[in-house]
Amino acid sequence: MESGLSQAFQEEFICIICRSYFTDPVTISCGHSFCRACLHLSWEDSLLPVQCPTCREPCQQKDFRTSIVLKNLVSIARQASLMKYLSSEENKCVIHKEIKGIFCMENRIYLCQLCSDSHEHRGHRHCPIEAAAEDQMERLLKQMESIWNKIHQNEENLEAEKRMISLWKNCLILREQKKRAEYRTYYPDLSEQEEEDIECIKEEGNYYLEKLMESEAMIVQKGKELTDMYQELMAMSQEPYVVLLQDFDDVFRRSESIQLIKPMAMKPELYVRALSGLD
Known part of the structure; x- marks a missing residue:
């Protein structure tokens, strides 16, 4: 019962x-x-x-x-599972036959009280396993929040880049139309020069368009990287404390190293004025 x-x-x-x-x-x-x-x-x-x-x-x-x-109750349940694991005979200290209730921060291993006082570990930072597990979980949750915020910021960056690509395309069309109108009005007999100027507009315009599209592709890839990392952190958060304590640091370092890609800082009207054949 x-x-x-x-x-x-x-x-x-x-x-x-x-x-x-x-x-x-x-x-x-x-x-x-x-x-x-x-x-x-x-x-x-x-x-x-x-x-x-x-x-x-x-x-x-x-x-x-x-x-x-509910969070506190779950923490108690997790700690109970951890202590049940550590209290089992196969997980006790093989030297002193004591429960390994101390976590060595340097070596990322569990120690009994006597081992933690030994010469080998005396200078290391130690922490009760329950406290160490709670600290790791809080670090993990904060990192998950940070990655989630980056995911949303990356989505905003992607939308900004898409808007810039659309704006750039429209601007190039308008500039070409304007240039053709100028030739029809002021230089109707210079059709060859007109086509050269139009070709120049297209070439230089496409150059920057390719840069924008490359940036867009990189932001899309960054979104996948962030989502994968969030899911990896999420999977880590579901692991027992005994796994979290020993395996989290590597995941944490990799998650911290992910940096966002900023959209290209371009103003089509300024760049287009600089294109040859527009003045």
Whole structure:
């Protein structure tokens, strides 16, 4: 009975989307709770109102505050699972037969109290495993938020680049029309010179157009890189604390190294004036 009750209690901490413990849980308007990251990905391309993944009730917002009580309860459950793992005989210190309840920040390993006081580890930074796990989880959540914000900034950059490409194309068409009108009005007999000027406009215009399209492609690729990293961080957040403590630093460093690509700072009207044959 007690085991069944415990199992039912544990199930309340499971997100129905990822089937793992809640990570940064939020409770939406209908009362159902999910990982924030799961909702981000589930609703990413959806317009308001969105639907609850459980009951399909419409929801008029996408951003919610963290459910602090649920987050704390999940943390307790995660810590209990961690201590159960560390308390097993096969995971105790092979030298002192003690529970390895200390985390060595330098070596990224678990130590018992006696090992942490040894000469080998005495000068290292140590932390109780529960505190170290909570600290890593908070770092992970902040990094996920940072990457998510970069994803949206990258989308804005992509839209800006698309607008610039469209503006650039229209500007080149208008400049060509203007140049032809000038020739018809002032130099009707210089058709050969007219075509040379038009060709110059097209060549130089296409040069900058290619640059813009290359920039657009790079921003698209950056979006894929950011999304992949967000999903990798999300997967890491669903791992048991014992995995998170040992494997997070590499993922964290790689996620921090991702930098956004800014749209090309171009003003078509200024560049076009500089094209030969327009003055």
